[in-house]
Amino acid sequence: MEMKNTSLEQFTAVLASDAPTPGGGGAAALAGALAVALGNMVGSLTVGKKKYADVEDRIKELNAASEDLRVKLLAQIDEDANAFAPLAKAYGIPKDDPTREQVLEECLHVAAQPPMNILRLSCEAVELIAEYGEKGSRLAISDAGCAAAMAQAAIRSAALNVAINTGLMKDRDYADAMNAELDALMDKYVPLAEQTYELVYGGLR
Amino acid sequence: MEMKNTSLEQFTAVLASDAPTPGGGGAAALAGALAVALGNMVGSLTVGKKKYADVEDRIKELNAASEDLRVKLLAQIDEDANAFAPLAKAYGIPKDDPTREQVLEECLHVAAQPPMNILRLSCEAVELIAEYGEKGSRLAISDAGCAAAMAQAAIRSAALNVAINTGLMKDRDYADAMNAELDALMDKYVPLAEQTYELVYGGLR
Numbered sequence: 001m002e003m004k005n006t007s008l009e010q011f012t013a014v015l016a017s018d019a020p021t022p023g024g025g026g027a028a029a030l031a032g033a034l035a036v037a038l039g040n041m042v043g044s045l046t047v048g049k050k051k052y053a054d055v056e057d058r059i060k061e062l063n064a065a066s067e068d069l070r071v072k073l074l075a076q077i078d079e080d081a082n083a084f085a086p087l088a089k090a091y092g093i094p095k096d097d098p099t100r101e102q103v104l105e106e107c108l109h110v111a112a113q114p115p116m117n118i119l120r121l122s123c124e125a126v127e128l129i130a131e132y133g134e135k136g137s138r139l140a141i142s143d144a145g146c147a148a149a150m151a152q153a154a155i156r157s158a159a160l161n162v163a164i165n166t167g168l169m170k171d172r173d174y175a176d177a178m179n180a181e182l183d184a185l186m187d188k189y190v191p192l193a194e195q196t197y198e199l200v201y202g203g204l205r
Numbered sequence: 206m207e208m209k210n211t212s213l214e215q216f217t218a219v220l221a222s223d224a225p226t227p228g229g230g231g232a233a234a235l236a237g238a239l240a241v242a243l244g245n246m247v248g249s250l251t252v253g254k255k256k257y258a259d260v261e262d263r264i265k266e267l268n269a270a271s272e273d274l275r276v277k278l279l280a281q282i283d284e285d286a287n288a289f290a291p292l293a294k295a296y297g298i299p300k301d302d303p304t305r306e307q308v309l310e311e312c313l314h315v316a317a318q319p320p321m322n323i324l325r326l327s328c329e330a331v332e333l334i335a336e337y338g339e340k341g342s343r344l345a346i347s348d349a350g351c352a353a354a355m356a357q358a359a360i361r362s363a364a365l366n367v368a369i370n371t372g373l374m375k376d377r378d379y380a381d382a383m384n385a386e387l388d389a390l391m392d393k394y395v396p397l398a399e400q401t402y403e404l405v406y407g408g409l410r
Contacts, residue, residue, distance in 0.1 A: 005212045007212055008212075013242070024350070034235065037217040038221075040221035041223070045223050077213075143228055145361075146366070149362050153355050153358035156354040160405065163347075164409055200365065
């Protein structure tokens with residue numbers, strides 16, 4: 001069964017257990033999906049309102065992009081679990097097996113991809129959410145702030161899960177290239193999410 | 206049906222729609238549940254390991270407290286929806302109805318309670334997560350960092366949903382008392398979550 005079809009109760013119960021997945025990567029993907037859904041909620045409450053007729057076409061584009069990201073992020077929960085499984089297995093290879101190091105390295109490369117994808121998708125989410133915060137209905141503005149907080153958590157959780165893999169890679173050129181993308185995304189999007197949140201929170205207090 | 210029994214797919218789809226609930230409050234509660242579950246995952250991967258025998262009793266206490274918070278936070282998704290429904294209805298009372306102002310005021314008081322509870326529970330989560338970060342298995346340390354990021358998002362989302370209600374209250378003494386608790390919790394626990402996250406992320410990069 002795809003993970004997106006498990007209940008909130010089941011997902012959080014398995015997350016809390018010693019099962020290797022879902023873990024931080026899967027939780028990051030779900031947080032990203034919650035973030036784009038909250039953004040889309042702002043959009044859904046904006047479309048069709050006379051006051052926001054000027055931005056309606058753009059809001060509809062944002063809604064379509066959010067829905068696309070929601071589907072992609074939920075799918076990453078399974079991608080992350082599937083990519084982690086061979087790594088968990090590789091740790092079981094005897095330490096004196098001559099293939100161990102090479103197999104582990106390949107598995108680390110594979111395991112790092114879904115968190116990096118979740119990071120990229122969550123950064124796209126922040127762009128959309130910032131625009132919802134600017135253009136969306138003032139009546140739903142708190143949801144845009146929640147979306148920003150959630151997207152920031154998704155980015156940060158995904159980043160941890162990229163870093164834990166790159167940190168163990170022997171191929172430092174490969175690891176450095178991933179870390180460079182990670183740093184560039186974090187440097188841009190963690191502050192943009194923060195700014196969107198603060199703008200909303202400041203407006204309410 | 207209780208919201209915790211809906212699937213991740215259903216929950217995020219309804220969140221994205223123009224349905225009044227779930228909204229930021231429900232998402233905050235789920236983020237809080239994800240946070241304590243990730244903390245508990247660290248604990249589950251620590252218990253039974255020789256290296257961590259010294260802290261095992263304390264980790265078991267943290268795990269029990271986390272499980273208690275997970276159940277309470279998931280229940281708050283429904284509490285939030287149920288407390289918001291009368292407020293949504295009250296906005297439909299004609300503006301010239303002499304009872305409107307009093308009914309709205311009472312509904313705002315009711316609607317503010319679940320977000321405040323979610324805020325309090327998520328702050329308790331941060332305390333537990335900080336301790337998992339200190340004492341839990343180093344092999345699961347990235348999950349403690351994800352937990353901290355998620356708990357911070359839960360706190361911030363809950364805070365927005367308290368503030369949107371207190372901002373509309375006519376009874377300023379009541380609103381100020383809620384805001385004072387909100388500020389005290391935010392001032393203490395947003396930085397503690399940040400510190401826990403940074404400690405983990407700094408250790409991996």
